[in-house]
Amino acid sequence: MSNNPRGFGTCHWLREAFLAVPREHFVPERVWWPARDAEGLYPLCDRRERPNAWLKAVYAPGAPLITQLDDGAVPPTGRAEGAFTSSISSAGVIIELLRHLAPEPGDRVLEIGTGTGYTTALLTHRAGADAVVTVEIDAALAERARDRLAALDLHPLVLAGDGERGYPAGAPYDRIVATASVRRIPPAWLEQLRPGGVLVAPLDSPFGHDLLVRLVGDGRGGARGRALERVEFMRVRGQRAPVPYEELGWPTEADPDHWQTLDIVVAPGRQRIFPATTPQPAA
Numbered sequence: 541m542s543n544n545p546r547g548f549g550t551c552h553w554l555r556e557a558f559l560a561v562p563r564e565h566f567v568p569e570r571v572w573w574p575a576r577d578a579e580g581l582y583p584l585c586d587r588r589e590r591p592n593a594w595l596k597a598v599y600a601p602g603a604p605l606i607t608q609l610d611d612g613a614v615p616p617t618g619r620a621e622g623a624f625t626s627s628i629s630s631a632g633v634i635i636e637l638l639r640h641l642a643p644e645p646g647d648r649v650l651e652i653g654t655g656t657g658y659t660t661a662l663l664t665h666r667a668g669a670d671a672v673v674t675v676e677i678d679a680a681l682a683e684r685a686r687d688r689l690a691a692l693d694l695h696p697l698v699l700a701g702d703g704e705r706g707y708p709a710g711a712p713y714d715r716i717v718a719t720a721s722v723r724r725i726p727p728a729w730l731e732q733l734r735p736g737g738v739l740v741a742p743l744d745s746p747f748g749h750d751l752l753v754r755l756v757g758d759g760r761g762g763a764r765g766r767a768l769e770r771v772e773f774m775r776v777r778g779q780r781a782p783v784p785y786e787e788l789g790w791p792t793e794a795d796p797d798h799w800q801t802l803d804i805v806v807a808p809g810r811q812r813i814f815p816a817t818t819p820q821p822a823a
């Protein structure tokens with residue numbers, strides 16, 4: 541992890557949002573724990589069978605809970621095997637995402653990857669329902685998230701669709717946050733970010749983990765910034781297939797110990813990641 545202070549720190553609005561939004565409201569009754577058991581399967585945590593264990597799992601700060609395997613092909617009826625395709629992100633990682641995003645009240649915010657709607661609720665608590673748009677590729681998940689949010693009288697715009705395209709009708713955004721990782725920053729996100737606006741997203745890296753990056757937009761489809769944290773997220777659906785890292789703008793010999801000093805520069809049609817000592821090209 542980086543040397544950045546972790547947790548709420550002096551971020552009072554975030555602490556207040558966490559206290560105001562009940563996390564358990566967004567967690568389905570049956571979820572998978574993200575570590576394999578002795579037989580290599582993900583154990584099911586069922587609220588009706590073990591309510592205390594379920595609640596403990598919900599509030600375990602470092603663990604996401606898996607709400608979908610293999611795009612919904614695996615029913616939540618028992619321990620199982622499969623690729624993680626939706627979750628409620630861990631509290632710890634959401635704190636990092638939102639602390640670095642730093643939305644202000646009234647900021648226009650676009651979220652990609654609604655999942656359960658929990659992060660959306662925190663964003664709505666901060667920015668206001670009129671200011672938040674969230675896009676989820678799985679229509680059933682989007683509908684469930686919309687219902688859960690409405691039950692708390694939170695009414696952001698919840699859309700079913702491919703978040704890689706953003707939502708141009710709501711642009712320009714002051715803040716864009718993705719809770720699914722990308723190999724390549726989708727051009728639409730930077731086209732829809734206002735000049736000086738902030739994008740926080742997990743970016744795949746050649747180091748065996750994602751990097752949480754914070755980029756500042758130039759309003760012309762470009763942006764630049766740094767990696768802030770090592771994280772692990774599920775990939776956006778359209779970018780699951782591996783791509784050689786050189787084609788994604790990574791240096792051929794990127795040093796895994798120096799990820800914090802990489803500059804990330806995105807221009808329309810191209811992204812580049814390079815050691816910060818190299819003079820920066822214009823975005």
Ligand SMILES: C[S@@+](CC[C@H](N)C(=O)[O-])C[C@H]1O[C@@H](n2cnc3c(N)ncnc32)[C@H](O)[C@@H]1O
Pocket residue numbers: 625626627628629652653654655656657658659675676677678681701702703704719720773774775776777778
């Ligand atoms: C880690 S989960 C989000 C968790 C959410 N932050 C929460 O706490 O509930 C990632 C979500 O991104 C969604 N997703 C994947 N590709 C997407 C895309 N292209 N557009 C929108 N959502 C996408 C997945 O279906 C999944 O629900």
